[in-house]
Amino acid sequence: MSVEAWTTVFVIISFILYLYIGWRSRVKDSKGFFVADRGVPAVANGAATAADWMSAASFISMAGIISFLGYDGSIYLMGWTGGFVLLALLLAPYLRKFGKYTVPDFVGDRYYSVWARLVAVVAAIFVSLTYVAGQMRGVGIVFSRFLQVDINTGVLIGMVIVAFFAVLGGMKGITWTQVAQYTVLIFAYLIPAFAIALILTGNPIPQVAFGFSDIIEKLNQVQVDLGFAEYTQPFANKSMLDVLFITIALMVGTAGLPHVIVRFYTVPSTRAARYSAGWALLFIAILYTTAPAVSAFARYNLIDSLHNKTVTEIQQLDWATKWENTGLLGFDDKNGDGRIALTPEEATSEITIDRDIIVLSTPEVANLAPWVIALVAAGGLAAALSTASGLLLVISSSIAHDVYYRIINPQASESQRVMVGRVMVGFAIAIAGYFGVNPPGFVAEVVAFAFGLAAASFFPVIILGIFDKRTNREGAIAGMIIGLAFTAFYIIGVKFYGMSTWFLGISPEGIGTVGMVINFFVTYIVSRLTPPPPLEVQEMVEHLRSPEPDGAPLSDIGEEQLD
């Protein structure tokens, strides 16, 4: 069977699976729709969080980016995992104990203010929308590259699938499809990684092959011979300070992203929330420790098989010609010596490599069967769809729950609330689809926004709301607004108006760290200068800090059967 046939089969099978799960987990009430009845076992929530968190960018692009940055690519590896420690220790257990539906719920109740709630709603929607636009685009790209379907048709198919399980099943449908999607994407990632590790080092476990073979030494040598910096050379592309700030911004942003936080509302207890964060990071770490190995192996392999070869030798490599046809790989014998050379300068380098090719071409480079290539396509789709559905639910619940139910119509009945929720999911899918078909040119630029804004807005006020009883409404609102304004000003100024990186040369990706510190500082000071929060709010904080009553069943962390 050809690659296209296999891909079609895999994509259809996986989509039928998602649709079936969506149909099985359809819900009627608001608790089911917004927080999956709080009945998700810790291990399952861990897998769902991992799929929710790992997007098309993690799956397709990350290994490629690291491959080009070497050591400096670690900002993504650490930034996108280290935040889960903050989440597990500082946020998730308390938010679960608080036990409402959304992130703005906590901000609104803890700071007894409609305005605080609204600021949080706007931030949640903005962060999620920027993110989801990229996911829909990712779905379209996978379709077009593997199935030769038009990108817009691909986006449309993706929209219909997500709409089905998200509108019917709400959070419950999304959760259980995400568990299935995690399974698909992790197999799709690991199989080619095992194969290339085995071929290059004789050891199939990528993590072991990465640490205990001579491949990194050889890669360093090759890099130096070609005039590049050593692969392991730190701070070759970014200064130490910039690496530090970007890593912190990504970590704190991760911990503050609403679609990740809400996942912890779906487990049965505080205890389950703590374990669940551990499972989530374990499942993420399986991919995130494989990725840097794939990056190094693929880079070594690409240089080894392409550099200094004659044009005819390269034409004999099947995968090289195939990827050359897609435009992701390019050869041009600029100096006309009959050999193709890779050099650090773009002007003289005779090979151009798109970063996405690192993951996508691995199965072919490793000479794997066509069905493995098809599995990678299904994995990329799973990564994009799972992240998109989680984000869509945040947008829906921000409007249906926080704005409609908590502000506009507190008397709304159960069925009204669920209906508004469903309509809002549909509405959010339509907007996401629109951006998928007409991608705004600035999508890549605004991803820095999502993390920076989450870091500078939610993270400090949630932490202080739990760990500092004296923090009040005035402090939280002032902190969020000033933190957001500073971060937005810096990012917009540098990205769009050519402002210099005047703050210690920190790039826009890392400025969220500064915004976060400013937010902490402002919130703390303003709270001390204004009246303390009312007694019932202080009691609520006291309640969050006390141990859960006895009798939480063991099954809540997944030690019993999953049902």
Added chain:
Amino acid sequence: MSGSVERYSSISQEQEEQAKAQRIRAYWRANTILIRNLLIVWGFVSLGCSILFVPLLNHISLGGVPLGFWMAQQGSIFTFVILIFIYAIQMDKLDRKYRK
């Protein structure tokens, strides 16, 4: 007689309330100390060993890989996972100790 019983019970209730408040405070203190210690390890491994001290640590080789580089791309992530599970298990112990 009934009056004295009432007074007695209200005093014991007050004591119980106080004991409970004290227990919650002790639980919270133990919790925050645990969080602080784990976050110190978190910061030392990720921001320290994987960024600030990398040029230094890269002089040491682990297997075939410079140690600082390995910490940044593998070691730090393993540490994060372990830290979260340590927290969850230790909190189970605190829960058992302070719950009543």
